[in-house]
Structure formats: structure tokens, C-alpha cells
Amino acid sequence: MSFEIDTQKICEELQSTDRRLKTNVLGQLRDQIQNASENVTTEKIAQIFDQLYLHLLKSYDDRFESVRDHAVQAVNAFLNRLPPMDFHLMNVVSTLAERMGKAETLEPSEEIRLLYIAQLHLMVGQYAKMGNVGVFRECYPLVVKILIKSIKDDYPVVQREGCSTIVSLSRVAETQELRPFTESLLVPLYSMLNHKHAQARISAVEAIARLSLHIDASGEGMRRLFNEVSPLLMDTMPLVRREVGQMGILMLLQLLDRYSFFERILPLVLCCLKDDSPEVLNHIYPQWLKCGELYFDENEAEMTQQEISDLPAENYPEDVKRPTIGCRGLVQRSLRLLQLITRETGDWKDNVRLHSLKLLYQFVLHAEAAMTAKFFEIYGDLAHACVDPVPEVNAEAAKVADLMGRLLSYDAWIDHGFDGLERNARESYMRCFYHMFSASLGGTYDQLMKLARLLRSTDYSHTLKPGFQLYILKLLDTILDKSQKIKPEEDELQDLYESVYVSGVKVMALSYSLNSHGNEDVNRGQLLIERIVQLEETTVAKIHERWFHLALRDVENLDASLDDNSEPVMLLDGLINMCHLRATYIDDLMEKVKVVFEHCSDSAQVKIFSSLSMATLFWSKTMNVDHQSSTQKLKVFVSQIVEPYLTWKAGSNAEAMRSLAMATLCALAQGAKEEAVDVLPALAKHMPSLLEDRNVTTRHYAIKAVVYFRDMSVEDLKPLAYATMQRMDDPSAGIRVLAALAVGKLKPKFSDSEKEAEHEKEVWAAFVTRAMDLLLLYHESPEKDIKAAVEVTLKVLAQSHPEAWEDRFKRALCMVQKKDQLNELYDKLTINDEPDPEASTTE
Template sequence: MQFTGDDIDALATRFDKKLQRDINCLEDDDRSTRKRAIEKISSETVGRRDQLNQDELQDLFKAIIKPLLKRFSDPVEKCRQLSIKLTSSFLSKVKNYGDILPYLIPCVRSRLATPEIVEPSEEIRLQLMKLLLNLCNWCSSNDLAVYLDDYVAIIQRCIVDPFPDAKKESCNCIIAYANLIPSEKFQLQSESLIKPLTVSLAHQHSKVRIVCLKAIGVTLQKGSISPLNDILPSLAQRMLDHSPSVRSTLTEILANWMMNLMDRYSYFHKILPLLLTSQTDELPEIVELGKKLYDKVGEQYEKENEEELKDQLDYENPTLSSASRPRLGCRVLVQRNFSKILPALLRDAADWTVISRIKSTALLHVLLIHAEDHVTQHIGSLLPGLYKACQDDEKVVADQSESCATVVGKHVHPDIFVKLVLNAIKSASGGGGATATASSLGSCLRVFAAMLKECDTEKLSSHLQTICSTLCHRDICMTELLPCQIQLLHIVKAIITNAGINCKPYCKDLFKILIYILALQSNEGLHNQIEETLSELASCYETNDRLHLYKLFMRDLLTELKGDHGIWVSSSPERYVFECLLRSSGPVVGQMLDIAIPILISNLNPEKDPELRLKFFTLFSNLLVNANMTLNSEGTFIMYIEGVIADAIISNCVWKAGRAAAAMRTAAMSCLWALLQSGLATYEQLSDLLDEILTKVKSCIDDDNQSTRLISCKVLHKLLQICETKLDADALHNLYPDLLKRLDDNNNEIRVVVGKTWITYFRYCDELINYLQGLMNDDS
């Protein structure tokens, strides 16, 4: 490019004539010449020690801008770099840009805003972006507003630049440009920036993600807000970002939107869930930041709606006031947007991704804390969501859902939730024709237990009878599933803790539930908890002795069980409960023999299932081991001994083929041995049955089963000790061959026991000796 004579003359009068040659050398074909020319112009103008004044620099820059901008596309990277640097130096020192920008901006656009990358050097692209950013600091709003289309086109392309630093500078340029020009102008093109910004939100560098978030924050605040709906999913993902800096930056941006965004009231329900998510963060610092910023949002909301909220501000509920309670503005914001937020949140709580379910239930807990009793009108849709979330395989999700239920129980009146939850429990247990499902019953019980924890004691008292009677239903309290039983225990604990002595009228139902849980589970840890809960329940009667409860309620429970004891099988829940009552009631069982013994005898009928009889023989034997502290604690068991031996034990000693029958004979003999060993049976009680007993014992002594033979020998030994000399000669004579045969038994232990039996046998056989001598005398 050649300058006119007037231009060169003008320059010659102000600067050295050799500068004219350097300007012309900018067009030279030799790369070195062009490079030296740029360096020389720089050193003689902006790089001079004796600085030129602003007017001189302005005139000179105006004269050389066109050839200098042409070097922006120089094939040599160094020339491009130096020309951009010189241009930036001039721009930083001049004040009038009106004659410069019409040439500069289009030139930069031609280098950066093309579909394909024209500028191959990452550093040069970054340098050009810095030039545009600096223009925002040097120029006025009027200067740059007319170049909105150019700026947007350049930034759109550079936001998706593969060079991370260029991305960051592009975002900084958006922030600076949006803050510089009027909002009404920026709104015309702001929407076109959101898509490339959203793409860069997923960049691997956290610093890029941070500056993208800041750019989005300014773009939506200064420009059009309509793209907010499209960008929300991407912002939600950033709330889960692994970088704490990204999450804290987004929290600040969201809070700023809540306070300063145009038409923000229309978008509260969209921004609010994201902002409150910060209060569920894993880092305490971000949680604290989220609470602090939301408190400011609430404070501003109170001021903006002061007249509307005046009464609520003046008459806060003193029973709920506490340091941890959110301020009124924060609560009202949630309450007024809760209906719009809840449906989507419940859907996310059932999402297939674990992290979504975790975050959704955590956010729900925060929302419920703010919503307080406002949640009442949404209880119908909330409870099913909590039931489902409490079934989640992920422990964190289930635990957070339980916490949500606790908050609901604290603020919702029992008149509302008790009936709803009890109906759900009945349905889940199989009541009303529905099919029982373990997971759904367990989750309903878990939600109910959580809701009762902090429920108002006075409001709950009128519902205790309904609650206790419902939970006592067979389909509910007789469940054998550990998760359901654990939750039943928690419900009982919550009722005892909440109602205290007021639950005394319902102690029978609570005792029944605890006994059923105790009976149907073998978990030792659970048993310990039940024992503790029984002691707490006994405190309603001003005692910590749980046996007092057995004295009060055991007879009624046994009476209930007696109704269908004839159809029990070994797996019947009632059988477990009966066994539990007899085992755990200690000396109290001695007061219940009139009910317990008939049930025992009935279920030891030889026609009953062998497995069932085996269970009852084991129970009976265990009780007889310490009979004075169980069956005979009242000294009345001796009244039942004859019936037990005749109807329960001897009848099961009859020989039958098969393993089951063999096992039953062993069990029957073991029970008889325990009875004789207890010392309760005397000769007078046994005399009427002695012949039949000895017949069955003699049969079992010769049994194929080794255990049966051993126990039968022990029984015979004990019978001889009890009868002493009262046993007649015929009976002793009939025992002789069987005892003699056992001396040849292949089991050492049996032979030892038989040896001891012989000693007892001869000790009490005077009558037999006399009998034999008489026979001998008769023969002679």
C-alpha cells in the first residue's frame, strides 16, 4: 500500500524521514524486512523514551492502521504477533477510537469468526481475544455497541476454540462486553451465545468451566432470560461437579440471579432447586455458603414483599422459632414454589442413576424444612414418593427419605397423615385383597416410624388407639421379614418415647407387637433392642421389670393363640409366638399352666406333623431343665404330670417305621428324662402309669437308634431310683433280660449307663430275690 504525498509530508514534519520508509516496508515481500519494519515503527513511536504526546500518536496510528492491520494476516507468525502487539500498544495510548474501530473489528473478525480456523496459531488467537477484551476496557459503550454482531460472531467461534486459554478469554470478553453496552442492545444477540457456552461447560479444565459459568451468569442477567430453560440441565450437572470451585461459583451465580435477574419471580421455581442443592453439598464450606447466600435472598424477598408478609413477620410461631430455622423470606419462597418443584423432584428420586436419587432426596429434605406445614396440601403425592424412596437399594437414598419423613411428621397434623399411612400399611400387608409385598410394607412402616419421632405428643394422643390396633393385625405384626420387624420396633419405640405414660392404655397392643417380633426373629441384636423396649414399656407401670408385662398380658395372648392351636404346623407364626411366651416369661409361665399345658399336649398328639411335635418336645424339655423357675414356679405343675406323660410322651414312644418316627421316639424319651430328672415326678404320680411307661421304655431300650437306647437306659435308671423298693417282682423280672442284653451294646456310653442301672437294680430287688427263692423252694 502507498501513502499519498500529503500523508507522507504530514508524517515527515513530525517524525524522522526514515519512518516513512519503514511504513512502506510493511508491504515488502521479504519477511525479515516486514518484521524489522514493524519493530522499527514500534521503537520510534510507542517505544520511544521521550514519549510522543497523545495527539501525535493518534495521528500516526490513523495513518498506519491500514498497513498494520494487513499484517494481521501475514504468512509469518512473528509478523502477525508483532503487528497485533503494536496495535494493542497504540490502542492503549490513544483516546479516540472512532476512526480506528471500523478497520480493526472487521479485520479481527476475518481472522477469528470463520467456520474453519483461519488463524493457525493458538497464541495469536489468544492475543486477538485479549485485544478485543482490552477494547472493552479502553472504549466507551457508544464506541463498541455498534459492533455487537461482530463481537458475538467472534465470541461464538472462540468459545468452542480447542485452545483452553482462548475459551477463557472469550468468556471474559463476554462478561466485559455485556457489562459495557446497554442491556437492551445486548439482548438482541445474547441468546446465540448460550449454546456454545453450554458446550464448554463440560470442558475438562475446571477453570474453563468456572469462567463459562460466570459468562452464562452475565449473559442471562444482561441479555435475554429465555434460554434459561434450555440450560438448566447443564447447570444441574455442574452442581454435581467434582471441583468445589465450580460448585461454589455456580452457587454465587444462582443467588445473584435470585436477587437481580430481570423477571426473576417467573423463574424462581427453576432457579430455587439448584440454589438449595448447595445446602446438600459434601463440603461444609459450600453448605455454609449456600445457606448464607440464600439467607440474603430471603432477606431481599422480605423487603420486596414487606406489606404482604408483615403479619407473619410480626407473629412468628414461638414453638418453631430457633436459630436453625430458615428466615421467613426463605420459607415463603419455597412454600410459594413447592407445588411446581415437587413433581419433578419426586421423579428424580426414582431416577435410574444413583447420584440423581441421592441428590433429589437430599434436596427434598431441605425443601421440606423450609416448607413446614405448607407440605400438608401435597401430602397425597409426597407420601407415595417417600414409600418408594425408602425401598431404594442405595442406603443413602433410603436414609435421606427417612429424614424427609421425620420433617413431614413434625409439621403435618396427625389427623392428616395417620389415616393415609395406616391405609398404605394395610394395603402393603395384603389387607383389602391386595397382595402383600415385603419391600412396600417395610417402606411404609419405615416412613411411619420416622413421622412419629417428632410428631406433636398432644396431637398424636387421640390416634394412638387406632395406630396400635392396626399394627396388631395379624398380617402386619406377624410378618417374618426382618426389615419390616425392625421398623415395627422403631414405631413402638417412637410411640413409647413420644407418648410416655400416656401410652399405658395401649400397652397390651404394644406388648403383643414386641412379643411377635421377638418370636419371629433370631437376630440377637434385635432381641436385645426388644428387651430394652419392653423395660421402657414397663416403666408406664412405674417398674423396669419386663416380667410385670407378662403377668398383665400373657394370659390374654395365650387365650388368643388357643383359638386356632389345633391347626398349627411347625412354620405357623402362632407356634413361634407361643414358644417365645413360654421361654421368655420365666416364672410367670407357672401361672399360665391351665392354658399352656393343654396347648402343649394337643400339639404333641401322634397324629400331628412330626416336625411340629419335635419343636414342642424341644420346648418342653428346655422348660423342664429349670422347672422350678418356669413350669413349677407356682408349685402347680405336679397336677399336670400324669396327663403330660400319658397323652404327650408315652403316646409318641410307639414304634413306627421311618426316620421321622425314630426321631420322635428319641425326643419323647428325652422329654421323659428331663421330667424325671427335674425331681417333680414321684412314685405316687407315676404308679398308675408305671406299667405302660416300663413297656415303652423296654421297647426303646432295644431301638435301632443309638441315642434312643442311651436315653431310655437313663430313664430306666431314674425310674428305679424313684420307685426304690416299690417296684414289684414281676416288673423287675421282666426288666432283667433287656438290661442284660444292653451289656453287649456296641456303644461304650450305653454299657456304662447300664452298669450303673444294674447297681440300682440290685439295690432295690429284695422282693425279686425272695420271689426267686420261693420259686426254687417250690421246685425242690
């Protein structure tokens, strides 16, 4: 089949004003060239192009968009079949530069501009494929202008095609020829890094990566490049982050001066190794291994020597794959970057802080023990990150600290770690040290003892910060864990456990006082004490009895006007609530309490007294001494702490303290029932006034305590009994009920002398008679509770004094209006001849 093209006719038709004619001519020409058989020689096609190229390139300026479109496609058809010639290249490039390389772009159509830049891309590919890319040196200025305009184009597809063209050109261009133009190309590419389309950002990074191989490394260009690209490591799109990592890989493998820039290149790659997206990690990791292999090959002698003694740490993280020796070597020579990384952990942006910590993790993972010397430089920044307000950030900081504890040389960092704790008694350093220390394998007895004493000091164990308290308890747990791995003397272990106990019980006490109830810290503290109990093979009570006085000794500065929220008062309050009252330290505790009552504010006094009243409920369980000793200690406690506040004094604080003293007395009567029999009678003289106190709470506790005054003579019990009976007329319904019940529970101890006993019984019978009259009067009350209480007490009195009951019943029967109710009560109370044993204990 012959291949004939009438070039003269085509030229004439291209000069026509008919759009359709020109479009058809160009379309037919394109098809003929594309479909030309292999038998058509290149010379034949070149001859045709030489005759037509002027008219074809002139069509690039045609006013019809379709004509310009077909003209570009026709030229593309020729370029695909022609060998590279600088003549053709210059003509086409000049035309493209005329159309879209000037300050004002002449080509209005986005689609045509895309065809122009695609044609330039085609020429780059064709000339490179045929090994004649050198001819571009003459037209680099025009090519660069076209590329710059394409990058700045409003049409994203044109921008991406321009980036692709730069990538292709950078792959094949000679560095010396392209270098003068790299800076002018990079500037518009940097502006694309903020493009709203992720694909545009990816294209820009890829183009920048390729151009970086041609930049003059001695200037500022490389520094700016890293500064512009690095923020994209935190891009929201994983593929953008992956492209940045790919850029780092390219530099590590192909940049001629890469050894000078390892410190800036490595973050681009290492950040991708800790990326949350699997598609980023899976793409970058295999290539990172190749970078390590290349570094190993280039430094084989040094790396081989290092590999001989290169064993992983005994406690290497189980779920982490150890980097190859080449990859580790790459990072270990770039540790100067650490200060820059840790500085960013304090950035105001959350994502920057998180990103820097992930990068720091990779540095620690690769540098291992080689990083130990840098610990003192980053300790403060990492500690600050451990208390970051953003949970994700402080969790990442904890991971870094844990890894450092595993991989850094323990003996080299531990002293500096202690120094940081001693100089900075803050939660930040405590958290950082905890994560490192607990993850490490080290810990001698002297170090454990030093740490336990440090935590016992007031700077640490007296803190009121809940987070700080939690990590103190965690670190104390770690001390106990590590103490099992060392073999000190038995007395040395006891000294260690003593310091751990004192620190733990103080923190637990403050935590309890802060929250007014049990919480996680209190529970953790109790578990800590239980661990010590198991290690010492004893009981919780004996541990408290042995060491609690040491914690109490640390409660200082109570001789000031402290309020209830001050640390010494809260510590004392928590200690009382957590450990109660025990024989071994009750004297010391009373001295502390008396100082509070003498010097501290009203609120502090009330707080401590309230806790004491609760603690006395457990007297019989916690005192752990014989009855005589317990009674003696109770007498001292009551006389020194309780009795001074039972007497009436003016003032609201005195009223509150009187109420609490009465509450404590009531609690003691219940918590030390046997001892109270010997102690309470001496306080009976205070009870009548307390039962008439204007404070309803005081009267309430007083009426509850009355029933515990036992084994008293009629003479001593009589004032108390009549004062109790008067409370049946109290304004408070609850007190009236308690008083009605209490009257029936009062039991005097009659004299051993028969004569005196007879007189005492007559006196007591008079009280019983008066009580019955009053009870029968209240039986008519519409209040159900008081009526039920009256029935209970009358049953007790009726069975113990039947003659008096018969007499008072008959007397009341003549006076009451509801005789049927009284008769019903009489029948109910006289069913049994024997006294009801349960009646005397009914509340």
C-alpha cells in the same frame, strides 16, 4: 523528550519478507506506545495509528507466527491509549473475524487465537470503561461469531478466555441489543458443560449465568438453560457446584423476571446449602441471606405481618440454624416444585436420588408448616426412599422424615400418616412414619392406641422381614415414650401396654425363630418388655402369665400342611422358645401343639417338638404354681404331648418324633425333678423298647432318662434295669458309658411289708450280681471312659452289696488274665467301709 515515530519507514519495513525485521519493528513500536509519557497527546497517538493500522492489521495474516504475535501486541498497545472509536473497533473486529470467525479457522496457532480473543476482551473492557460500549451494536454479529469459535476451540485456555469475554460483554451490554444473539451463544456454551476440565465447566456456567439475564423469558430458552445446568449440581468438583449456586444467586438478585422462575432457580441455591464441601456452603450461604433480604424488602407488608407470629417449633433441630423469614418466604411460594423433586428420589442413579433428597431437606427446612398440605403428595416417594438399598440415600431420607415430623403441623398430617400405614403394610411406610412420629411432639391416647393395635395386627407383627421387625419394635418403644407424656386412666394405660406387649413378643418370637439365636431384634424386644415391667411395677414372669395367651391366640391357620418355614409355625416356635411353659397358658399352648402334630408337615412337627423339649428344661422355674398343681399339669402335658410318640411306629418322621419325645422326657426329668418322681413311673413300660430303639439319639436320651425313674417297685423297675444293663453292649461308646453309670444309680423302693420286701431284695440282689459280673467283664476293656465308668458303678454296688461283691470278685479272679489289675481294683473299692455318698451322683 520528543515522541517521534517514522510511520513511513515502519510501513515499508512491514512489507519486507524478513521475519526478524518485521518482528523487531513491531516490538519497538509496541514499546514506544506503551512507554509514551503522559505528555504525548491522544491525538498524536491516534494520528500515528491512523497511518499504521492497515499495515498492522495486515500483519495478522503474516505467514510467520512471531510476526502475528507482535502485531496483536502492538495493536493492543494502541488500544490501551486510544479513546473508543467505532472506526477502530470495526476494523479490528473485522480482522479478528476474518482470522477466527469463519467456518474454517484461518489461524492455526493456539497461542495466537488466545491473543485474538484476549484482544477482543480488551476492547470490551476499554469501551465499557469509557462508557461507549454502545458502538458494539454495529459489529455484534462479528463479535458473536468470534466468541462462538472461541468457545468451540480445541484449546481449553481459548475456551475459558472466550467465556470470560462473554461475561464481560454481558455485564455492560444493553439487553435489547444482546438478546438476539444469546441463543446462538448459549448453544456452544452448553456443550462446554461436559468438558473434562473443571475450570472450563466453571467458566461456561459463569458465562451462561450472565447471559441468562438477557434471555427472552417468554420463550423456551430459559427452560432449556435450567435443564442443561442443573445436572452440574451433582458435579464431582465442589467449585463447579459452587458456580452453579452462584448462578442461582445472580438470578435471584438481578433477573428481571425472577418471580416467574423462582421454582427453577431455588434448587440451584438450596442444593449448595446442603453441600458436603464447606467451601461451597460458606460461599453461597451469606449471599442466600441477601436474597432473602431482597425478597423481604420487596414484600415488606406481607412479610412483616407474617413475622409477628413466626415462632420456631418447640422441638426444632438443635444443630440446625433456622433460615431467615425472607429466605423461608422465597421457598414457601415455590412448593409446586416438590413433586418434581420427589419424583427424582426414584431415579435409577444413586447420586440423583441422594441429590434430590438433600434438596427436599432444604425445602422442608425453609417451608416448615406451610409444606404440610403437600405431605400427601410426597409421602409415598419419601417412604420408598427410606428403604433405598444405598445406605447414604436411606439415611438422608430418614433425616428428611425426621425434619418433617418436627416442622409440619402434626394434627394436619397424622391422619394421612395412619392412612398410609393402613393401606400399605410395608417397611417403607413404616420407616417413614417412625421417623416422623418419633420426632414430633404429638400423640394422644387414642392415636397411640390406634397405632399399637395396628402394629398388633397380622399384617405388621407377623412379618418375616428383619428390617420391618426392627422398626416395629422401635415404634413400640416410641409409643411407650409418648405414653409417659399423656395422662390417661390406669386401665387405659394397661390396654395400651397390653397391645405393645403382644406386638413386641410376636415380633421378637419371629425374629428368634428366623435366626435360631438371639439377635438385635430379640434384645430390643426383651428391653421393650422390661420397660413394660417397670411401668407396670411387676415382673417379667407375671407379664408373660398375664398377657402371653393373647399372643398365642394370634397364632392361626395351623390346621394346614405347613412346613417349618411358614409364618404360623415359626411364630409358635419363637413364642415357645422366648416365653417357655407357664401354668396360665400351658393348656392353650398344648392345643396349638396338637394341631401342629395333627396337620402340619413333618419338618414343622419336628421344629415345634424340639422347641418344647428345650422349654421343659425350665419347667420348675416358669410354672410358678404349687407342687401338686405343677405335678398335675406335668402329667397332662406328658400324656397328651409326649407319651403318644413314645411307642414305636414305622417311618422316618415317627422315628424323629420318637427321638424328640424321649428328649423332652429327659429334659422334663431334669427341669421338674420333684414332679418327675410322680410322673415318670407310668412311662416305665415304654422304656425297654426305647432303650433298644435303632436310632442312636433315642437310645442316648433314654439311657440318660433312666436314672430319673425313682421310687418304683422292684417289679416295675426290673425290666428297666435289665434293659439298661444290656445297653453296656451298645454299638455307641457314649451310650455304653452312660449305661455303665446308670446301673449303679437305679434304686428300687422296697415294699413296706417285711415279707414282700425280703423277696424283692432277693430279686434285686440277683440283678446286682448279674450287673457286677458284666461290669467286671467290661473292666478289662481297653476303652478308658468305659473303664472309669465301671469303677464308679462297682464302687457304689460294692459298698451297698459287700457280700455279693466279695463273691463276684473271687469268681472273676479265677477267670481273668490280668489278675493284678483286678486285685488293684478290689483294693481301691474296699478302702472305706462306709458307702461313698458322692458315688451315687457321679455322672
